[in-house]
Amino acid sequence: MSERLLAVGEAPHTVGDMRGAVPQARGAVHDGRAAGAEADLGAGSQEAAALLDRTREAVEPELRRAVDSLPGTMRRVVAYHFGWEYADGRPASGQSGKAIRPGLVLAAARALGGSPTAAVKGAAAVELVHNFTLLHDDVIDRDSTRRHRPTAWTVFGDADAILAGDALQALALRVLADDQHPAAGRAAAWVASCVMELCEGQHVDTALEERSCDQVTLDECLGVAEAKTGALLGCACALGALYAGAGFDEVEAMDAFGREAGLAFQLIDDVIGIWGDPARTGKPVGADLLAGKKSLPVVAALTSGTAAGEELAELYPRLGPADVGKAADAIDRAGGRDWAQAQAADRMAKAVAQLSRAVPDPEAAGGLLALAEFVTRRSF
Template identity: 70%
Template sequence: MTDFMTGTRQRAPAARERRGAVGDAGPAPLDGQEAAALLERTRALVDPALRAALDSLPGAMRRIALYHFGWEQADGTPAAGNAGKAIRPALVLAAAGALGGSRARTAAVRAAAAVELVHNFSLLHDDVMDRDTSRRHRPTAWTVFGEADAILAGDALQALALRLLAEDPHPAAGPAAVRLADCVVELCEGQHTDTAMERRAPDEVTLDEVLAMAEAKTGALLGCACALGALYAGADEEDVAALDGFGRQAGLAFQLIDDVIGIWGDPRRTGKPAGADLVVRKKSLPVAAALASGTPAAAELAALYGTPYAAGSAGDGGEITRTALAVERAGGRDWAQTEAADRMARAMQELARAVPAPEAAGGLLALAEFVTRRST
């Protein structure tokens, strides 16, 4: 590895022996309970740093941010809301623990909070651009406070993330800040591509373009989260790159499943209206695969996507149902689920390069299983 203080190349003594999972040492069973426990421990470690960061904001920005995280109502009264699953900060801590043990995991808490702030910056902006009206089972910030204020609050969260790393005395903080800043640029490019594609006709968008966009929008931050954890563990460049690759591939699998849920998900579980992606004619991965299938259902889907959504058409939700069926008949749902499994297999190959011992990789494996085995 590289000594961040001197810049010299060296191997950490007994580095593999120090490696452990996010939670207690030893193998981690790959089930939902293990992942849930990891996420709960992550929230306990990271939420105090997040709250301290948000409390440092000026009044107006603080109020919007606390509402977005679910910790306050719109009027500023306390709320015990949903601040999200904490998948990305959990990946930071899991990677640090896998490569450096409990000491590295503890040192990476500030970096984990920074990643979660960047994630929420992107959510605030995405909600405005995508015109999403609900998130985490409550109205989105822009529908409550207005577009401009929601965008500004997102900008403030991004600034807080970089300040957390700038103030961190850990030797990995500088490289981590550079990597996170590069990730934000990639996120913005991915969002630009996504927005531009929505203005193009269905037959003008290729599946490869949508996959590349999804990697930039989703895979990049999950890869960055894993890479930051590796940096805080003092890993060498090869292991950092492998962890980044693991996160990117797992991120694509996550996005594939998320897109399936965006079409066929239960609003009671997702917190979003049924078929919300279809209503706005979003060229999600299942839709892109369906459009590229060359089937009669693909032609029907292209015709539906070529015209704006007609609310109430063919009865309440009838057009959404018809569009979802066209995606499914054209193979979009099956392709997305198969592709998600393939991306997870690639993620496992990347992980094995850096953490060959399954017992050390347990936390990362449990989280990867959790995000790709969600149901609709």
């Protein structure tokens, strides 16, 4: 196992120099409709997939040990949410997630000269926090499906899902408190600050949902995306740097890298939320539109000043199933889809610039670059 852990974050092939990585990401993101399927087969995606496989192998035992320590009711809800059990407690073989955030922790540790093995508890803590947010988000958004199965709140009820999420947040901090690594204390403080930012981002997001469409700006939505998605990816990269013994400037640069990559991730996730294939997303077609979410492509279209944007405003946010196709077409014609993909490419370019501050050697940064490109090259 130790040899496998040491390999996490090591790119079997370099992505190329950092300047070359930006146009590659830009082309794939900007034309995501055509590039997605090709990207799945590309060397970069295969590299990232292999890295994520190694991450799951390294981190899942730590996750299971932590979850097994929860009180019975909480453990049952969390084990179901992770895909390890069915609702009646029978063992299941579901995958607990893509492992992107713990993958970033381990890849960042290696990129800065540290040992991924030593950072496994930090990676597990980040994944526990991520799943705390998923449990709560599903309740708040009333999402009924996640990872191709009913969400925890639909099975166990709102209260149990919320409390299980609370338990995961506390569990993440306990995992770090029990870690003997000298960076664990700073890592716990960084995670706590991140959780506060996540909660504030969710508060603002909920407030925006209460406003009419003409009272929401793109800048506000981008701010929410940074707080809800970028902050945790930034935290993951920062924790990897902390466990590698990096200095303050390097840790800050890694946090900035993760935040920019996180914004790119959210932009593409919002596109997939409208045009994604349910067989891949595990959610019904146009789920975000039916939920009336003010996602980034939607707000870009609504604020575009175009005729298509006005058409969308007449439909949104009270859509029926028959209106989903019309709304998606209006967003596309208003430029919301192209704007989101171009913005994702721009954020990726900024992410690479931040990464080069902390890790000037492109070969050392290969695993991080592969992961960052992977999250913006997902197929629809």
